Amino acid sequence: MTEPIVRLEGVAKRFGDVAAVDGVDLEIGTGELFALLGGSGCGKTTLLRLLAGFEAPDAGRILIGGRDMADVPPHRRPVNMMFQSYALFPHMDVTANIAYGLRREGLARGEIATRVAEALALVKLDGLGARRPAQLSGGQRQRVALARALVKRPKLLLLDEPLAALDRKLREGTRFELVRLQEQLGLTFVMVTHDQEEAMSMATRLAVMNAGRIAQTGTPHDLYERPASRFVADFVGIANILDLGDGRWLAIRPEKIGLSVDRPETAHAIAGNILDVAYEGDRSLYRVAVKGGPVMLVSRTNMLRLERESFGRGQHVWLGWSSDAGQVLNE
Amino acid sequence: MRSQARFAFTLLCFGYAFLYVPIVLVMAYSFNASRLVTVWAGFSLHWWRALFHNDAMLSAAWLSLRIALVSATCSTVLGLAAGYALARAPAFLGRTLFGSLVIAPMVMPEVVMGISMLLLFVGAERFLGGPDRGFLTIVIAHTTFSLSFVAIVVQARLADFDRSLEEAAMDLGATPWATFRTVTLPLIAPALGSGWLLAFTLSLDDLIMTQFVAGADTQTLPMRVYSSVRLGVDPQVNVLATLVVIVAATALVVSGRLTRRR
Amino acid sequence: MAPPPAPVADASRCTRPPPDMRTAIALPFAWLIVFFLLPFALVMTIALGTNAPDAAPPVALGLSLDNFKLLFTDDLYVAAWLNSLRIAATSTMVTLLLGYPMAYAIARAAPERRPLLLTLVVLPFWTSFLIRVYAWMGLLAENGILNQFLRWTGLVPHPGTILGTEWAVHIGIVYAYLPFMVLPLYAALEKLDWGLLEAAADLGARPTVAFLTVTLPLSLPGIVAGCLLVFIPAVGEFVIPDLLGGTGTLMIGKVLWDEFFTNGDWPLASAVAICLLVLLVGPIALFQRQQARSLERRP
Numbered sequence: 001m002t003e004p005i006v007r008l009e010g011v012a013k014r015f016g017d018v019a020a021v022d023g024v025d026l027e028i029g030t031g032e033l034f035a036l037l038g039g040s041g042c043g044k045t046t047l048l049r050l051l052a053g054f055e056a057p058d059a060g061r062i063l064i065g066g067r068d069m070a071d072v073p074p075h076r077r078p079v080n081m082m083f084q085s086y087a088l089f090p091h092m093d094v095t096a097n098i099a100y101g102l103r104r105e106g107l108a109r110g111e112i113a114t115r116v117a118e119a120l121a122l123v124k125l126d127g128l129g130a131r132r133p134a135q136l137s138g139g140q141r142q143r144v145a146l147a148r149a150l151v152k153r154p155k156l157l158l159l160d161e162p163l164a165a166l167d168r169k170l171r172e173g174t175r176f177e178l179v180r181l182q183e184q185l186g187l188t189f190v191m192v193t194h195d196q197e198e199a200m201s202m203a204t205r206l207a208v209m210n211a212g213r214i215a216q217t218g219t220p221h222d223l224y225e226r227p228a229s230r231f232v233a234d235f236v237g238i239a240n241i242l243d244l245g246d247g248r249w250l251a252i253r254p255e256k257i258g259l260s261v262d263r264p265e266t267a268h269a270i271a272g273n274i275l276d277v278a279y280e281g282d283r284s285l286y287r288v289a290v291k292g293g294p295v296m297l298v299s300r301t302n303m304l305r306l307e308r309e310s311f312g313r314g315q316h317v318w319l320g321w322s323s324d325a326g327q328v329l330n331e
Numbered sequence: 332m333r334s335q336a337r338f339a340f341t342l343l344c345f346g347y348a349f350l351y352v353p354i355v356l357v358m359a360y361s362f363n364a365s366r367l368v369t370v371w372a373g374f375s376l377h378w379w380r381a382l383f384h385n386d387a388m389l390s391a392a393w394l395s396l397r398i399a400l401v402s403a404t405c406s407t408v409l410g411l412a413a414g415y416a417l418a419r420a421p422a423f424l425g426r427t428l429f430g431s432l433v434i435a436p437m438v439m440p441e442v443v444m445g446i447s448m449l450l451l452f453v454g455a456e457r458f459l460g461g462p463d464r465g466f467l468t469i470v471i472a473h474t475t476f477s478l479s480f481v482a483i484v485v486q487a488r489l490a491d492f493d494r495s496l497e498e499a500a501m502d503l504g505a506t507p508w509a510t511f512r513t514v515t516l517p518l519i520a521p522a523l524g525s526g527w528l529l530a531f532t533l534s535l536d537d538l539i540m541t542q543f544v545a546g547a548d549t550q551t552l553p554m555r556v557y558s559s560v561r562l563g564v565d566p567q568v569n570v571l572a573t574l575v576v577i578v579a580a581t582a583l584v585v586s587g588r589l590t591r592r593r
Numbered sequence: 594m595a596p597p598p599a600p601v602a603d604a605s606r607c608t609r610p611p612p613d614m615r616t617a618i619a620l621p622f623a624w625l626i627v628f629f630l631l632p633f634a635l636v637m638t639i640a641l642g643t644n645a646p647d648a649a650p651p652v653a654l655g656l657s658l659d660n661f662k663l664l665f666t667d668d669l670y671v672a673a674w675l676n677s678l679r680i681a682a683t684s685t686m687v688t689l690l691l692g693y694p695m696a697y698a699i700a701r702a703a704p705e706r707r708p709l710l711l712t713l714v715v716l717p718f719w720t721s722f723l724i725r726v727y728a729w730m731g732l733l734a735e736n737g738i739l740n741q742f743l744r745w746t747g748l749v750p751h752p753g754t755i756l757g758t759e760w761a762v763h764i765g766i767v768y769a770y771l772p773f774m775v776l777p778l779y780a781a782l783e784k785l786d787w788g789l790l791e792a793a794a795d796l797g798a799r800p801t802v803a804f805l806t807v808t809l810p811l812s813l814p815g816i817v818a819g820c821l822l823v824f825i826p827a828v829g830e831f832v833i834p835d836l837l838g839g840t841g842t843l844m845i846g847k848v849l850w851d852e853f854f855t856n857g858d859w860p861l862a863s864a865v866a867i868c869l870l871v872l873l874v875g876p877i878a879l880f881q882r883q884q885a886r887s888l889e890r891r892p
Contacts, residue, residue: 054498074501075510088498091517100513101503152503336701337802342694343710349715354730356738360731370736392742413621420614429618432625434881438822438831440873442846443866444813447632450639450863454649455798475628478621507613521783536721539831553723560727562838572724579719581710583622593866 005030005156005188008049011060012212013046021048023060026203030155033182035199038209044192047209048158051190052081065155074266075104081152084161086145088133091292094120094144095129101152114222114280119151122181128269150185152183157182159191163198175202196236200224208232227251240296244328252326256297257319259286259311264320272296274315285312288319354576378566385567388555395535395552398466402473403531409474410481410526417482417516418489436476437483438574445543448472452544462544472540478528484529488522489515528582599784633870640863652859660864670865673843674872680759680844681827688823689816691767692774696815697808699775700782711779718772726765726836733761733837757839765833770826774819781815782808814887821880829869845869 008030013021021043028034034042049055050062053074062069065078068069074090080101088097097118102112120126121186133141142165149157162178163171171255176270184188193199199206200220207217208231215235216228228231230241233251242250263269273289279302286298361379363373382388413433420426436444452468455461463469496518500510514524538553543552559565640660645653655673663781664670699710710775731754732739744776755761785808831846838844853862 052498063495073507074508075504081499081500081502083495085493085495087493089496089499089514100500100505104504104509131475148499148503162448220391248556307448335804336698337700339694339701343698346691346695346771346775349714349768350714353732353768354720354725355715356732357724357728403864409621409624416614416618416621419829420618423618425622428694429622430885431881432629434884435631436879437823438873438877438880440826440846440869442829442849443636443869444629446631446849446866447636448628448832450635450859451628451632454635457650471628471795475624482621506688511613522689534718536723538723539850553721556721556723556727557832560723560730564727564731567833568727571647572721575720575724576772580716583716583719587712588709 003030005060005065007066008047009063011047011050011057011062013043013050013055013057018210021050021057023213024214026113026207026214027216028188028190030188031186033179033191033202033204034325035206036190036192036204036209037194037196037206039194041052042195042209044209044211045160048081048160048190048192050080051075051156052158076330079158080149080152081155081158081160082149082162084164086133086165087143088144088148090140090330092132093129094125094131094133094136096304097133097144098129098148098325102146105152115151119147122150123147132240136165139174139180142166146181150181150187154187156188159189159292161193162191163193163195179226179296208235210235212276224253224328226327227329230329233327233329234280236329238297239271240294242293242326242331248255249329249331252321254285254297255283255301256325257296257298257321259288259298260318260320261298263318266320267323268322269318271316271318274311274317276313277311286317288293288317290319334398357569358573358576361566363566363569363575366566367372367564378570382567382570387550388552388567391550391552391555394466394549398469398473398551399531399534402470402477402534403527404472406477406530407481407523407527410478410530410581411485411523413478413482414485414489417486418492427543433479433482436479438474441476441539442535444472444476445540448475448540449543463545465525468544468546469541469549469551472544473530473534476540477533480533481526481530484522484526485519488519492518493582525586528586531580635724636863639860640867642860643859644860646854646857650859651857660861661868663861663869664864669843670740670845670848672844673848673867676843677828677830677845678872679841680762680766681824681830684763684770684823684827685820688761688767688770688774689820692778692819693816694776695771696775696782700785701787707783714772714775722769723832725769726832729761729765729837730756730853731769735762756837757841759842760839761837762834762842762844763838765828766823766830768825769833769842773822775820776821777811778815781812781818785811814883817888818880818883821876825873825880826874828873 004027006026008024008026011021012019012026024043024047036047038044046055051064053069053072056070067079089100092100095116098116100111102115105117117126117131120129123146125140125143125147128136128140135146136144142162146162158169159178163174166174175198178189181187191199191203199239200223203220205217205219206223207221208215210231215223215225216232218226223236227236227239228296230249230251233239233241239251240254240256242252244250257264258264270290270293275287275289275295277287278285281297281302283301284301288294288296288298298319360371361530362376363371364375366375394402413429417430433535448468448471452462452464455539456464492515497510500514501507505513536553538557541551542554542557546552556568556571560568609653626693638654639652641656641658642652642654643657643659647652652830664674695714699707702710733754734740735754735756737754737756740752743752755764789807789811790803793807794800803876820845829846829849831850834842834844834847838847846869848870849862849865852858852865
């Protein structure tokens with residue numbers, strides 16, 4: 001990891017009886033696209049708001065660029081945020097929205113105009129500067145929000161569910177767009193999301209959060225192939241979790257399991273009956289009842305167009321996997 | 332359900348008739364030639380001329396307008412502060428008392444507020460030597476009960492307000508004061524405007540509190556109208572009523588147009 | 594007066610607000626304490642004193658409960674109390690019965706027509722209260738327009754005088770306070786999801802049953818707010834009983850006024866004010882609680 005731009009040491013924040021963030025230690029390197037992934041109420045948004053300065057931690061330290069942020073109010077922090085609701089000022093046009101932060105810095109008129117024009121070009125909104133937020137589409141609004149935060153040239157950009165308000169088609173294109181901007185400008189992004197697909201596909205590293213704590217930090221590959229706990233294995237992707245006894249479990253992904261009529265020659269093999277099949281187009285997901293075990297999920301890529309389903313409901317099948325297909329877990 | 336709606340609509344029409352027939356009749360009789368408001372004796376502008384030459388009435392109206400302007404402005408400033416504090420302040424000691432104090436003048440019977448303010452001013456005169464009862468004491472009394480209405484309007488607007496707009500401003504480097512000036516204030520300006528208008532109207536119309544705190548030499552428009560009306564019907568009051576209705580209707584139509592254009 | 598129980602009074606969470614916020618709190622807080630709360634202490638002090646007609650101000654301070662005793666024993670005052678409560682209660686009911694269908698009809702009207710319909714209800718409120726009460730004087734007088742109309746139709750050949758009776762006071766209260774009833778009711782009904790009524794009908798509820806089991810309960814906050822907004826000021830009303838009720842109608846606001854301005858008995862008037870306040874503390878606290886809750890419920 002490169003030199004950390006963000007460092008959290010034992011950060012905690014309570015709201016009444018609820019510990020929203022409960023002792024978080026975290027380092028985020030310069031130039032990373034870091035994702036905070038978790039379900040609703042896991043504390044990821046609170047963590048972002050602690051970084052932005054909208055909330056003050058009850059315990060612990062927050063360092064940004066090596067500086068303790070304890071007494072630094074939001075408007076003096078070297079970070080900018082893109083809000084989930086975008087929070088565009090409805091009484092200002094696009095240009096005024098983007099210029100807002102620069103005017104607070106007291107920059108000269110000419111420079112503000114230049115930088116606003118650059119920012120508009122960066123997010124491909126040239127010519128829309130005179131529109132009001134209400135006259136823009138959802139995707140355009142999102143890009144204005146991005147431009148407004150980027151124009152300040154922050155060391156660190158915080159993104160709160162940046163894609164959640166977009167429809168599905170737009171979301172996928174915007175993912176690549178965000179990654180492109182982050183690489184092109186050499187910025188550090190910290191993004192909050194509940195969408196694991198989004199986090200996995202965009203982030204260089206991510207942290208999975210659960211009940212105010214960080215369950216695991218790592219690259220998308222680490223988290224998927226080497227989950228540290230049953231929670232992470234279950235939260236990121238789908239996993240079959242087999243109880244090995246003695247407080248140990250085996251997590252194995254559905255696509256790592258082979259399906260055959262005859263007993264396979266893999267290290268592990270087990271027989272069962274197919275309960276049902278979910279055809280998803282690119283793949284099919286089989287639920288298989290195994291003798292003396294849980295219901296196992298197995299997926300098969302549908303590689304041939306004309307292939308008839310070779311396995312059907314009720315059929316007796318064998319499941320097989322190699323000795324390194326799964327991850328042994330202790331918690 | 333349809334029959335319910337029809338029934339409700341019939342009563343709505345009846346309600347409008349109930350609300351407007353008395354007003355329309357009062358306006359019509361301002362053009363009556365007779366002094367008796369119950370007998371129609373032909374069209375005349377006599378009472379209109381009389382009102383515009385009634386110096387006592389005109390000076391009372393001028394005084395009321397000045398009081399209303401000052402007290403509406405004071406109560407808007409105080410009501411803005413109170414509404415902002417109620418909507419935005421974190422829990423603080425005395426918050427419950429503060430909230431009660433802000434809302435209470437809205438529903439407090441005016442006779443009670445009137446007597447209590449008078450006693451305060453009498454006490455102040457006695458122990459502090461002033462202020463003299465008149466313009467200033469009326470402004471203070473009106474401000475005290477109008478500020479509640481402004482505070483409620485502001486608080487309601489701020490409760491609907493997307494908090495992240497203010498956070499976004501701070502995030503972009505605006506100090507708390509700059510945030511208030513450039514984001515909060517412009518966005519609640521319409522609410523503030525209607526709060527001011529409400530305070531202005533309440534002040535212009537107030538009789539009871541004014542009567543208590545006015546002192547011997549001060550007569551506002553409602554006081555003058557009341558003393559004339561007590562003795563019976565007065566066609567000049569009909570003229571005044573007509574003017575008030577026309578001004579209020581115009582103001583409402585204009586403000587309605589303005590808000591719809593946004 | 595007693596503040597309502599605190600919904601969020603968790604002392605451990607009380608923090609010192611930032612400086613700008615402290616000004617925003619301190620300014621109106623100080624104003625209200627000096628000009629609203631402190632005066633009530635004065636009213637109480639004066640109420641315990643006795644009338645001193647030759648002094649200026651006409652009060653002899655003391656610690657006597659005679660004024661309060663008088664209020665509870667003298668038939669005139671007791672009757673005025675009971676009358677005020679009764680008249681306020683019945684006119685609040687009538688206002689509700691008229692205001693509810695109006696608010697309902699406006700809430701169910703086409704969205705683009707609602708602003709106009711609502712403006713028509715609010716417009717009289719923006720004109721003078723005094724003038725609106727005055728409007729009924731000419732209507733209800735013995736030879737007034739209403740009686741002329743009744744005679745002309747022949748339905749009632751010898752109508753009595755309405756002006757100067759309790760009827761006139763009722764009409765005046767309903768008329769003057771109708772907008773205060775319609776507005777909160779409309780606010781509650783406008784938020785109602787009409788799909789719920791279709792769901793009720795779909796589940797077998799007749800329109801009346803659907804109204805009683807769905808619409809009415811869901812508009813209850815509006816009903817309570819509207820009734821309190823009419824009832825509380827109506828109890829202490831002065832202008833309406835004075836101009837429309839004549840000498841025959843005793844109401845407590847008028848008694849207070851007369852004691853103060855006509856008889857110059859400041860201590861007795863103060864005692865009346867204290868009693869009025871005590872009587873209305875319950876409804877006022879209820880109104881405040883509801884107001885606070887409806888504001889907190891917003892997103």
